[in-house]
Amino acid sequence: MGQIGRSTDPSTANNRDDVAGSEVASFRYNNPGAQYPSARAARFGQIGYGIIGGGHKIARFPSPVNGAASNFDLLSRSYVGMRIGEAGKKWTGAHGFGVPGYDANAILTKEMVDDPVQAIALLKAIAGRESGKGNNLTEEQWRQAHQMYEAGSADAFLNGLPAIAVAQPPASGVPSGAGLVQRARAHIGEQYVNTLVPKDDPDWHGPWDCAEFVSWLVYQEAGTLYGCVDHTASPAKADAYTGAWKTDLERLGKRVSVEEAAATVGGIVLRYPPGPGKMGHIAVCDGSGGTIEAKGRRYGVVADTVHGRGWHTGILIPGISYDSAAPIKVNPPAVIYELGAPNMDxxxxxxxxxxxxxxxxxxxxxxxxxxxxxxxxxxxxxxxxxxxxxxxxxxxxxxxxGVSLAAETVKPGVAVVETGLAAAAPALDLQQLLPLILMLLSKEKPMAADPAKPGQGLELLLPLILQSALTGKQVDITQLLTVLATGKPAPAVTPIANAPVLSQPVNTVPAPVVSQPATPQQPAAAAPVDLITVLMPLLYERLTGKPFPGTEKPDKPAEPLAPAMSRPSVQLSAGMLGIVTLLQSAGILNLPFNLGAIAGQAPTTTAPVSGSTMATLIPIITGVIGATGGFGALGGIASKLLGGLIGAFGKK
CATH class of the missing domain: 1.10.101.10 (PGBD-like superfamily/PGBD)
Structure with a gap:
């Protein structure tokens, strides 16, 4: 990642310049949206193009700021007025991934692209889907990219920036905060690696890590080792660490507020390490709310902002001269999730x-x-x-x-219109379904504490899972979510009329009502056995060691029964069966054993029924073996199957 570049010649669209490496292409080429090379992109600093997977071309830029600005320009010129779903297909060459988090039918307007908040959020979503791992721009760089787009070219943007005063040490030779900033700016664009930097080497140009970068700056400016683990070590061997910066702050000073450091040219802001041996973060301030820092391998040395981030303290180095400045208000993070943070959803x-x-x-x-x-x-x-x-x-x-930090809320008074056969069981979004599955599995308590008590999460859902497995009826998502939300087991299931009994086909056509003359009452014949009514309580009691909900008999003491669910094999199998049931309820898998066709239901997916059948059979067979004590070596296989199923689903 380099310095922001100036506008170039349109001929760069024909200049092949491949960039090797294992990093994703949009990162390597500083092109968040992975756009193709073009004469127009030269206005925003295009320096060439490379060839990536499938023989596709990708424009190369000197900085991701240049690349993102060109991406904004491309959206404005060629995509405004399109539906976002159609724009996603066009952007990816008809692969049709859409734009994550956006309604495919929403219209992309010029106002959206021109508004920095909406435009940055949109391009972040596109960049995240292109890379599969977010983007490599800081928040400050995103703002710069949109400003460059608004300026119309890289040259216009750079020419419009306020002049940066080139600070020199005072004539007396006293080290200064302005000198720290001047030195820091000279290294923007250099590589980040966790490494040891010789503090006494004035010609060092990376790689850096955050603590080594600032300690090197201080030594070069003031000839003082600060923030190093061992201050008696040679400057070439002294190891800098954010934890040592915290120690030296207490030992040497000088502590100031984050607001004062942010307003001081050369002030330093520090985030403490979250634990012993962990890494914190440190940056040099430019006095106007900006920072220069070695931010990480993804970013390198960059100019960023002090705002919207978590800092614990400010630091001024003794022996360095700082110009006085009034504190500025540092905006805290709009939302952040960390250990001990309040009000986390x-x-x-x-x-x-x-x-x-x-x-x-x-x-x-x-x-x-x-x-x-x-x-x-x-x-x-x-x-x-x-x-x-x-x-x-x-x-x-x-x-x-790939997650949103926005809390999901349900607006009161909004009704869901039900249409069609599937309206009674709304499908889950895939991103909602995976956390649901993982939450279900993780609700099991550690067995070492009391192996006689199985986990409660699966126990709550067993009635729904058993009903689905025995009847071939998909789980109602609303009922499923209600069980998880309330923590109460599903109620006893009312026997289903004309329920399937082994070889008998399901009667899907109601018989006509025929009026019959009154006849003498005959002795009542024995009611046919309803296998669902019989099997569900037995299976539930065998698995959990408790009566099926709604069938308890408080006046009759129950004999203790060792629950099969206390065995890891059965818990794994029940978890696998729960996942399969959830996938079937979401329409990702068809019903097993061709039950959907027997019941007259249309297939929910083009996937073969055999796959769903095997996915249902494997946990059932494994669970039966485990419940009868014959699990043995199949435990490892079941564990791998479960892990593979979760892993494969997470990649969807």
């Missing part, structure tokens, strides 16, 4: 946890609580993605996870 936390789990970073229980396990997973994710590693989920980390 549990549904949002659950989405964060589910996204972490789907990406291979285990947050522990998917329970909507932002605890130490979730923080640890966020830290590992941020480190892997080259972001600021602070354990907090703000807009940038949320975008990389």
């Amino acid at each position: 549990m549904a949002v936390v659950a989405r964060i946890q589910a996204a972490l789990a789907a990406k291979g970073f285990d947050p522990g229980l998917i329970d909507g609580e932002f605890g130490l396990n979730t923080q640890s997973a966020v830290l590992r994710f941020q480190e892997a993605e080259g972001m600021v590693v602070d354990g907090a989920v703000g807009p940038e980390t949320a975008a990389a996870l």
Whole structure:
């Protein structure tokens, strides 16, 4: 990632300039929307193009600010007036991914593209889908990109920037905050790597990490080691660390407020490490609310903003001269999820946890609580993605996870219009379904505490799952969500008239009512056995060790029964069956055993029925073996199957 470039010649559209590397193409080419090269893009600094997967061309820019500005320009010129769904298809060459989070039928207007808030949100969504991992622009860079688009070219944008005073150390040779900022700006665009930087090397040009960058600046400006673990070490070997910056702040001073540091040219803002051995973050302030910092592998050394981020303190280095400045108001994060943060929405936390789990970073229980396990997973994710590693989920980390931090609310008085056969069971959005599944599985209590008590989450849903498995009827999503929300088991199921009994076909046509003359009453014949009515209580009691809801007999003491659900094998199998049932209820899988066709229901997907049948049979067979004590080596297989099913679903 380099400095913001100036406008170039239209011939750059024909200048092939491939960029190798393992990073996603939109990051490597500083082109968030991955647009094609064009003569027009040269106005915003295009320097060439590369060839990526499938032989497609992608324009290359010197900075993602240039690339995003060109993306805004392209949206304005070629997409305004289109439906967003159609625009998504056109943007991707008819792949039709749409724009995540936007109604496909909404119209993209010029007002949306010209409004920085709406335009940035839209392009962030496009960039996130292109990369699969968010974007590599800071919030300040997004604002700069939109300003460049509004200016009409990179040259017009750069020429319109206020002149930056080139600060020099005072004539007396006293180190200054202005000198810190001048030195810092000279390194914008350089690479970020967690590394040891020789503080006494004036010609060092990266890589950097955040603490090494600021400690190097201080040593170069003032000849002082600050923020290093060992101050007796040689400057070439002294290791800088944000935790050591916190220590030196207490030992050497000088502590100031974040507001004062932000208003001071060369002031420093620090975010403490979230724990021993963890990484915090540190940046140098430009005195007007901006920062220069080594932000992460994804960004490199960048100019960003002090606003909308979490800082613990400001620092002024003893021995460095600072111009006095009145504190400025630093805007806190609009929304941030971190350990100990107040008023966190549990549904949002659950989405964060589910996204972490789907990406291979285990947050522990998917329970909507932002605890130490979730923080640890966020830290590992941020480190892997080259972001600021602070354990907090703000807009940038949320975008990389592909989740929204907005709490979902239901507007009162809005009625759902039911039309068609499927109206009674509204389908779940895939992004809602995955957290639901993971929350269901994670509600099981650790078995080591009391192996005689199975988890409550699956127990609550067993009546619904058993009814679906035995009757072939899809689970009503409304009923499912009600059970999870209230924490109360589903009520006893009323026997279904003409329920299927083994080989008897389901009678889908009501018999005509025929008037018969009165006849002498005959002795009542024995009622036919309803297998659903018989099997459901038996299976439920065998699995949970408790009477089926609605069939309890308080006047008759129950004999203790060891629940099969206390066995890990059965819990795994029930969890797998629950996932399959949820997928069937969402219309992603067809009903098993061709039950849909027997019942006269139209297929909900083009997927073969055999796949759904196998997905139903595997957990049933595995659970039966486990319930009878013969689980053995199949436990590992069931665990892998469950993990694979969750992993595959998370990639959808």
